[in-house]
Amino acid sequence: MSKKDRLDNYNYMKNLTDWVPKEDIFKKDFVWPRQMEIHLPSNKEIACDFHCFYCQGSKLDMSLGMDEKKALKLMEEIGPNTFEYYVYGGAYTEPLLNPYFMDFMRLTKKLKAHFGIHSNGSQLKKLQEKNGFCTELVSLMESKYDYYSCSLDGGSPESHMKTKNIKYDAWTDIIEGLKILVSEREKQKSKGSIRVAYLLDKWNSGIEELTNFINLMKEIKVDSLRFSIPYAQYGNEIEKVQNYKQKIEIKEHLHFKKLLEPLMSKSKDEKPFIFYFAPVNQDIDRMLDENYKQCAYTYYQTTMGSSGHIYRCSSIATPSFDYGILGKQPETVEEFKEMIRVSQDKEFHCHTCIHSTARCNRMALEINTEWNAYNKENNYTAKRDSTMAVGPKKKRDEQKHVYSEIDKRWNKKEYIEDTGSIMDEENFRTPKSFQAYQANNTKK
Ligand code: SF4
Ligand code: SF4
Numbered sequence: 024m025s026k027k028d029r030l031d032n033y034n035y036m037k038n039l040t041d042w043v044p045k046e047d048i049f050k051k052d053f054v055w056p057r058q059m060e061i062h063l064p065s066n067k068e069i070a071c072d073f074h075c076f077y078c079q080g081s082k083l084d085m086s087l088g089m090d091e092k093k094a095l096k097l098m099e100e101i102g103p104n105t106f107e108y109y110v111y112g113g114a115y116t117e118p119l120l121n122p123y124f125m126d127f128m129r130l131t132k133k134l135k136a137h138f139g140i141h142s143n144g145s146q147l148k149k150l151q152e153k154n155g156f157c158t159e160l161v162s163l164m165e166s167k168y169d170y171y172s173c174s175l176d177g178g179s180p181e182s183h184m185k186t187k188n189i190k191y192d193a194w195t196d197i198i199e200g201l202k203i204l205v206s207e208r209e210k211q212k213s214k215g216s217i218r219v220a221y222l223l224d225k226w227n228s229g230i231e232e233l234t235n236f237i238n239l240m241k242e243i244k245v246d247s248l249r250f251s252i253p254y255a256q257y258g259n260e261i262e263k264v265q266n267y268k269q270k271i272e273i274k275e276h277l278h279f280k281k282l283l284e285p286l287m288s289k290s291k292d293e294k295p296f297i298f299y300f301a302p303v304n305q306d307i308d309r310m311l312d313e314n315y316k317q318c319a320y321t322y323y324q325t326t327m328g329s330s331g332h333i334y335r336c337s338s339i340a341t342p343s344f345d346y347g348i349l350g351k352q353p354e355t356v357e358e359f360k361e362m363i364r365v366s367q368d369k370e371f372h373c374h375t376c377i378h379s380t381a382r383c384n385r386m387a388l389e390i391n392t393e394w395n396a397y398n399k400e401n402n403y404t405a406k407r408d409s410t411m412a413v414g415p416k417k418k419r420d421e422q423k424h425v426y427s428e429i430d431k432r433w434n435k436k437e438y439i440e441d442t443g444s445i446m447d448e449e450n451f452r453t454p455k456s457f458q459a460y461q462a463n464n465t466k467k
Contacts, residue, residue: 035390059109060110061326066121072145074189077256085115086342097352098130109139125159137170143187144200147196178221178236201219228279237286237297250298252302265307265308310373321335333353345425346408375410410425411424
């Protein structure tokens with residue numbers, strides 16, 4: 024789909040430049056990014072109740088060390104007229120499993136910001152029965168900019184179980200949950216948006232399943248339905264991602280484009296607006312382009328990861344990408360602003376990430392591509408930094424990509440790879456075994 028056919032919310036460079044004029048990027052000393060992403064650390068026991076094969080964090084360090092009370096206090100102190108949006112989701116966590124979730128929603132609205140939620144939908148029905156969760160969530164939605172987005176990724180209990188790697192039917196309750204949200208929206212005459220995302224894989228993409236699912240979404244009356252092909256996992260070497268592009272993205276795209284074309288919306292006014300986001304929006308080779316230099320995405324967002332650190336962006340928000348950490352969860356607004364200031368850096372080079380097995384998300388790819396085309400004359404200031412992997416060679420989740428230069432590291436920590444001596448490990452809370460959680464769930 025071309026940019027002009029997309030819903031406004033999906034025009035990322037426009038969103039950015041409506042927020043900060045291009046002339047101010049890398050010129051002003053400090054700009055509040057458009058949004059703050061907060062990856063809530065689930066229930067601190069497990070990272071997520073599903074186990075998708077494409078989960079971005081699942082092969083990386085899934086720390087759950089964030090202090091929610093401290094995060095809420097910081098938000099209070101940040102106050103209104105700063106971030107336009109607070110986006111709740113997770114690289115590897117389910118935000119609705121977090122006991123403080125609704126406190127974050129209430130506070131976001133108190134701060135007169137919009138909220139966006141990215142969730143797998145598993146808790147909607149359960150929480151509605153427990154405490155009227157959906158009723159309250161919808162009551163907080165003031166405009167179409169407040170949204171709940173469900174990553175559903177399956178048109179039947181069977182394909183959903185395979186995709187999410189679980190042994191019980193969670194799909195039926197998710198559909199019930201979406202129905203509750205929509206009916207609450209109608210009852211309360213709320214303007215909030217309810218979106219659904221669907222990653223296509225070998226189990227969930229038969230034409231019959233897709234057609235039935237689209238009809239179901241029309242019947243439920245969600246606002247939008249987005250199809251796309253899963254992203255290659257972060258933490259993989261470039262060659263592996265390029266291989267995935269050839270074997271999966273290119274091949275599957277030809278198939279899905281043809282299959283989905285007749286089912287997609289023909290005009291932006293259709294409800295639900297149904298669209299397919301092609302893998303060109305996640306193309307590794309675009310990130311390797313030699314003019315892909317400065318990272319302007321730091322003006323779009325900043326991220327508090329589940330681990331309890333502030334990161335340059337949401338796609339590197341795991342301690343595995345140590346070089347992307349700006350600092351520990353800040354105590355004061357000044358401390359936080361200093362971290363953002365450091366991240367809005369004309370010298371930081373996107374290839375530092377790409378060569379550390381990290382990658383930009385779709386929004387960042389679009390913004391950084393357009394920004395570097397616009398700023399080609401001046402973006403030579405960006406310099407790629409060298410990073411190195413420390414930790415056990417065969418255990419990706421225990422490895423960290425750190426700056427090779429010790430002075431550049433956020434905590435100036437030394438590793439055995441630098442000095443030959445083992446330093447104390449930080450004590451992050453790590454998730455309980457997923458298998459144990461699932462066994463428990465299957466029994467119910
Ligand atoms: S639902 Fe989301 S967070 Fe949970 S395993 Fe799947 S991709 Fe990861
Ligand atoms: S992954 Fe992309 S968006 Fe994130 S910090 Fe690196 S270059 Fe910027």
